[in-house]
Amino acid sequence: MTLLILIIVVVVLLVIVAAAVLPKLKASNTGEPAVEEGVGVADVGLYVRRPYLLTPAEYSYYKVLHQALPADRIVLVKVRLADLFDVKDGLERGPRQTALNRITRKHLDFIICDRATCVPVLAIELDDASHGRADRQTRDLFVDGLCRASGLPLVRQPARRGYTMDEVRAALAAGPAGTPPAAAGA
Numbered sequence: 001m002t003l004l005i006l007i008i009v010v011v012v013l014l015v016i017v018a019a020a021v022l023p024k025l026k027a028s029n030t031g032e033p034a035v036e037e038g039v040g041v042a043d044v045g046l047y048v049r050r051p052y053l054l055t056p057a058e059y060s061y062y063k064v065l066h067q068a069l070p071a072d073r074i075v076l077v078k079v080r081l082a083d084l085f086d087v088k089d090g091l092e093r094g095p096r097q098t099a100l101n102r103i104t105r106k107h108l109d110f111i112i113c114d115r116a117t118c119v120p121v122l123a124i125e126l127d128d129a130s131h132g133r134a135d136r137q138t139r140d141l142f143v144d145g146l147c148r149a150s151g152l153p154l155v156r157q158p159a160r161r162g163y164t165m166d167e168v169r170a171a172l173a174a175g176p177a178g179t180p181p182a183a184a185g186a
Contacts, residue, residue, distance in 0.1 A: 053077065057159040058109055061126055065110060068168045076111045080104065084111070084120060085146060106143065123152055128159035
């Protein structure tokens with residue numbers, strides 16, 4: 001009798017394991033990703049890979065910036081504000097989420113870091129024609145204030161097709177001096 005119960009338990013366990021593993025094996029054989037139903041996985045068919053990471057102006061600046069940096073510095077590209085800044089502790093859930101939302105979808109074009117520690121020492125933004133729009137000026141004032149309040153120097157450069165080593169080095173040497181973008185038009 002106990003042998004019969006043991007056989008039934010083993011068969012039930014095998015059926016449960018097969019039910020869990022079979023869909024994943026089937027998906028891997030068809031080239032489709034294994035997706036669990038009901039877990040809110042986005043339809044990956046909605047997305048396409050971008051052909052480039054940087055715009056032509058950003059890439060042009062990056063190449064010169066990379067050469068202009070001293071050996072103890074590295075450059076990171078398109079770093080989210082949420083990767084550089086945290087929302088302070090002590091906020092209630094709603095205000096905390098609002099503050100977090102303000103930094104999760106914004107990035108800085110270039111971050112210069114100490115090579116040994118990867119600590120950010122300078123932020124660089126390339127300002128193209130879109131920075132003349134009112135919504136961009138509001139965003140720029142927020143980013144300027146955030147960098148200033150945190151002690152991260154921010155350099156703004158006009159976006160162009162090409163840059164020289166001398167002008168990039170001059171911008172790095174000058175640091176964040178200059179007028180904020182919204183104040184420049186005033």
